Amino acid sequence: MKNKIYVIATAGVILIGIIIVAVLGFKVDYSYKQYSLVSVQIGQEFKVADIKSITDEIFPKEKVEIKSSGVYSDTLILNVNGINDEQKEKLSTKLNEKYGLETTAESINVKVVPKYRLRDIAKSFILPMLIASIVGLVYMSIRYRKIGIVKVIGQFIILNALAEALYVSVIAITRFPVNRLVMPGSIAIFFIITTFLACGFEKQIKSEKE
Numbered sequence: 001m002k003n004k005i006y007v008i009a010t011a012g013v014i015l016i017g018i019i020i021v022a023v024l025g026f027k028v029d030y031s032y033k034q035y036s037l038v039s040v041q042i043g044q045e046f047k048v049a050d051i052k053s054i055t056d057e058i059f060p061k062e063k064v065e066i067k068s069s070g071v072y073s074d075t076l077i078l079n080v081n082g083i084n085d086e087q088k089e090k091l092s093t094k095l096n097e098k099y100g101l102e103t104t105a106e107s108i109n110v111k112v113v114p115k116y117r118l119r120d121i122a123k124s125f126i127l128p129m130l131i132a133s134i135v136g137l138v139y140m141s142i143r144y145r146k147i148g149i150v151k152v153i154g155q156f157i158i159l160n161a162l163a164e165a166l167y168v169s170v171i172a173i174t175r176f177p178v179n180r181l182v183m184p185g186s187i188a189i190f191f192i193i194t195t196f197l198a199c200g201f202e203k204q205i206k207s208e209k210e
Contacts, residue, residue: 017169029179032116038078039109045073054094058087125183136194144201163193
């Protein structure tokens with residue numbers, strides 16, 4: 001009965017995850033979205049809190065990443081979803097008032113950074129995962145051949161596939177931002193499931209000997 005509940009719950013979560021991905025897609029970490037990199041030469045050190053009070057007014061309800069650059073940390077760097085001429089004008093005016101500058105909207109540098117594709121994040125992990133899967137399959141097929149090669153391979157593939165699908169579905173449902181930590185998490189799950197299977201097969205072999 002418990003197994004049926006687990007199966008139904010897992011299938012339900014995966015189904016909901018598929019629907020959310022199909023409708024909304026994954027939520028991507030801010031650094032992987034397309035954004036505008038805005039740089040302004042301040043000419044003096046500045047406090048992030050002071051800049052934040054300015055950006056909160058110009059970019060309301062938007063997450064703005066504030067950084068400093070340059071040898072003397074006197075260049076302001078803003079990562080924003082986008083910036084129009086009016087916002088550039090307001091930014092230059094506010095900075096001039098705060099720091100006694102003569103910055104113009106035209107002197108503000110804006111560079112559009114393209115979206116980082118999810119497949120680019122996964123690409124570097126595909127080959128290691130493929131090799132690990134093949135090695136794991138070959139080892140377990142040989143080590144636990146007495147249990148049945150088809151059974152061993154079947155459980156290995158099905159459990160790992162379900163675990164990975166559940167992992168991805170939870171990420172989609174919770175709207176956890178996809179970043180570089182997601183793929184290592186997937187690899188960790190793979191090794192946990194493989195270890196769990198190996199322990200189960202070892203117990204089965206031991207019980208058969210007894």
